[in-house]
Amino acid sequence: MSTWLELLLRDASADEVEAHRTALLADGSSTDVEAEARRALQLSALLRERAHRAAELAALSEMAGRLTSVRNLPELLTDVARLARQLLRTDVAYLALLDGDVLRIKYFDGRLGPAFREIELSITAGLAGRIVSTGLPSWTADYLADPSFEHAPVADELAGNEQLRGILGVPLHAQGSTFGVLFVSDRAARPFADHEVSLLAGLAGHAAVAVENARLFDAERRAAEELRASASGVARAIVLHERLTEAAVRGGGPAAVVQALSEVLDVAVQLVDADDRPLVGTDDVSERPSQHFAGGQRRAVVLPGAPPVVLCPVVAAEDYLGCLIVRGGGVADEAEVRLLERGALGIALSLVQERALDDAAARSQGELLAALVEGGEPGVLDKRAAAMRVDLRRPHVVVVVEPHDPTCRAACAEIARRAGGLAVDRGSRTVVLVPAPTSLTPLADLGTAGVSAAVTGAAALPAAYDEASRCLRALLALGRRGTVGGAAALGLYRFLLAPGGVDEGAEFVRRTVGPLLDHDAAKGTDLAPTLEEYLAGGRQHSATAERLHIHPNTLYQRLNRITAVLGDAWREPDPALDLLLALRLHRLSAAL
Template sequence: MLTGEGLPGEVSLGRYALAMLELLAREAPAEHFEELARQAAEAGAAGEELARLVAAKDRSLEVRQLFARRQQREAGLSALVDTARDLTHSYNLDTLLAVITRRARLLMGLDMSWVSLPGEDGASLVRASDGHASAITVGFQVPFGGGVGELAQNRSAPFWTPDYLRDDSFVRNEAIDHVVRSEGLRAIMAVPLRHEHSGLGVLYVADRNVRHFLPNEISLMTSLADLAAVAIERTRLLERTRTEVAELTGDVSDAMDSSATVRKLSGIHRELIELALGGGELTTLVDRASAALGGALLVRDTIGKDLARTEDFPGPEDFPDTAAEAGGAGSRRVSDRASGRVSGRTEDFPLASPLDRICLDAHAAGGPVRCDDGAGGVLSACPVTGGTESLGTLVLRATRPPCEAQEELLGLVAQAVAVQLLMQRSTAVAEGHVRDELLHDLLHVSQLPPGQLAARGRRLAVDLTEPHVIVVVRPEGGSQSRANAWASSYAHRLSGLKYVDGGHIVLLLPGNDPAGAARSVQRELSTVLGHPVTGGAAGPTTAPDDIRRVYQEAQRCLDALTALGGTGGTASPRELGFLGLLLSEQQDVGQFVASAVGPVLDYDHQQSTELLRTLEAYFVSGSSPTRAAELLHVHPNTVSRRLERITDLLGPHWQEPAQALEVQLALRLHRTRHLLAGTDDS
């Protein structure tokens, strides 16, 4: 702490500010910061100077809280990693359940935890508990009807209450109420234990104080439940194997083979989980799993985009293209310029190949499915899920159908892939606050030096001196929090930045094609939300201080698209035609002219023809070839042949109202540019 010596002023306030930084570096208690501000006031600091020091104190406390939250998240992830490693060991079921309940209680820092599994008669029995318990003991039968456990099982999702006996939002059971009252419990959370599409039981945690569970705590419990469910199923498999070995004493060889297979599955599963939790690359995990399964592997996300594949997995061209064989088009452009509606979007129709079908079938079935690939191989697919969320699909391609052990291993590999994808998402979310602040400054704080912004970008692996585009999207429904989480993951995956501005999501993405970037964002986010997404895009730019202008241009494109009735589509200045020219702050007349009549200009230059003059005369004469021929002093057949050539160059719709308007505007701009330059190309 500082003493109050010296007169208040810039020098003394600077000493107090430095002292606050020292407190921040030492992770001092919050009251020390308050004491420092009080000392400054007693030393004579007042007015604006004291206000600045108090503001510095508040920012320091905010940074301290940010560090504390990060340490808490890191501690939670570290505890989850340790738990996952514990669960990979071989236990009997009762020992495993004891490990799970102890880890759950320690992970959440609560008073009690227990796990219930269905018994032989269908009744739910407490198989293990941890913490001081007098009523909830091993063998306690959980009554049917009511309670948080039944809700969690019915919803296949965690359910919690901050104060069980005072919560009327669900149906309670008197027998359960009596037990809760006897234990003195208040806050309770129930998480279903599910493996593939079957329910295994319920994991509970509880505290004797009123407590509101945070989203990251619910996420940790969901991840723990997923790992616990796999471990329980694996342990049951081990126990069934041991039972079979004991019963099949007459066939020692088969029993040994079965035991070896189980040990192999357990070892591979443990290795893959440790690889995922250790921060390894998804491609490394897929290569290791491919060697164990004896086939080629592919991981796809929920919209059909390849996330990782082994080198020997066939490409799209190696699978039969049912839609192409039937003469169907893979995609078509939608643009209704005649009515003034400009959507600028592409409707992609998925090709009905065996690979596409089996990915859809796997999620529809909620478990592994198998089919022939039409090229001499067999495809096996398993959905990749994290809790109740679909993360993608794992596809195995082999020369023959997989055996039972391979199918079991395929499911275990899918769980390891899910852990890997969730870990990647957690990393993106952890860095999201810092990345969001950078894009906020790029968009709103214009006085920051470009060099400083570029340096901040490099620290986040974002090179702002390379070409980037801006995409502004507006979800037309769905969960805003889910859209924001997806945007953070998407921007992190592409080495870009994300910022949420009201109901809009702003993405700064590397590349030169704003229209293509907008369509990719729209396609993925629409699939995630299950609702349409409208987007505007602009760029590219290579200057940090130019990003604000590009953002405003993209926002105007989004506003124009909305005004034109193009909700659910995307647009950039180039796709909006002459509207894009008007909306852009840096009007590129040459680019607009080239997009409208560029092929005609090039043809005249290369062939020394007069198609441009013919086009001008045609519009001047009211679209009459005969009158145009009179103006040009040529035969009408000559004009007709030139118009046919123009149709070949500009496309069959150049005379339709919307495109004809752009052609005429381009002709006028081209002529005006040459007149202003003192030349005449006629």
């Protein structure tokens, strides 16, 4: 028969101990069988409890080892909830982390409803408030029925919906402060023993260390990534600086800078001017960047979309010169935008340099053309023109333009540039010198232009300028707005531009309508303009009166006075034609 000690050594069950007690009583071998049996049962229970706790501690140690190997914070916190539920054999486990002045439930394990996620718990009320305020574990056997703490409505509603009763919570500490609470809960009333509280607190301690390590690891990883990105950004900035310097030294202009940006950023870059006209890159400018910078905004703008579009203004002082456009390619982050802005500065310097050179060239060309049309030493002027690649040995024409459109001056400059000529503004008009023949058709919609005959050499240009000027004045006097042409454009009036033509015209005018002009001068009347309008309008009384803004009777009175001055013959067809021609010549002579 086995002894009590043998039974305990082989971890006999309670039934085996009871069978041994019955057998000893039947043999009558001992008077202390009942006492020995009780001691054996107590010792067996104690040994079993210690073995269970040893198993729990071993499991806790194993769990702690697993937690130290997890570096992803969300994954780590999910594992903590799962291990807590396994360790204490509860229905659910969850973590509430401090978020400002509330605890937010974010990680849990067990069967819970969707409303459980992102629930906010008060840090001043309820079981969670007690744990946060004291920094100590706390539990309740039946949460809703426990009056020992102030209940929070949100927590009570949550416990009621999920039927949570027995709840144990332990704080999560790091660097001397509480950053969350680890809870386990059963859906039945359950008191928690001290060793269970210690067990969960031990897991919470290991979890807090693991969480802090994961946070430090994550911070270190982010710092390393930022350092690598910063190093990469510095390297690219150095490359871009070298490329910009090379472009500036070689005079590559904005196109070279845009190419350098495209290669450094590894994305297509487009440059447009201040009016959204493409300068470098694709012709598509659907973003209309000038509208984004019309209010004085001078920093890059990221337009949301798939992919996003970055607009980086090109600015010199306060002048908006244009914009760099990048569509997609991952250039919306700050480092990429800074590189783009650096490139925009290089383009601004290049554009300002080009503008200064263009202005200097325009001033030199303007001074030369002014000297050519005003007259000077022909030999010197020919050499100055040749130095600007204007060969006056070739036939050239002088064009004097009266602009009717704001873009007319720019069009004149472009025609001169393309033809290898010169252009300059003189007062309200523009003077152009271009080789013959050069198409001047684009000017017809922008202004009226008088054109000289083709001449060669600097010595002939002052007379050509005078001819073009007189031709322009004649065209304007005849009301031929928008006409571009020389003497031929004047029709039968072109003889006025010939030598002596003005004198001959004046003699014809004096012989034909001299008395009428003298009458107007002496009496202060408007008979000559009335007669011209009447004859030009086909002798239509009502229409003429309407154009002159006078009553028909007034017109009849004026015609009668004209008859009194010129006689009845003016009404005949041939004299009437001479009169109309003489009146127009008079007006043209005044203009010339």
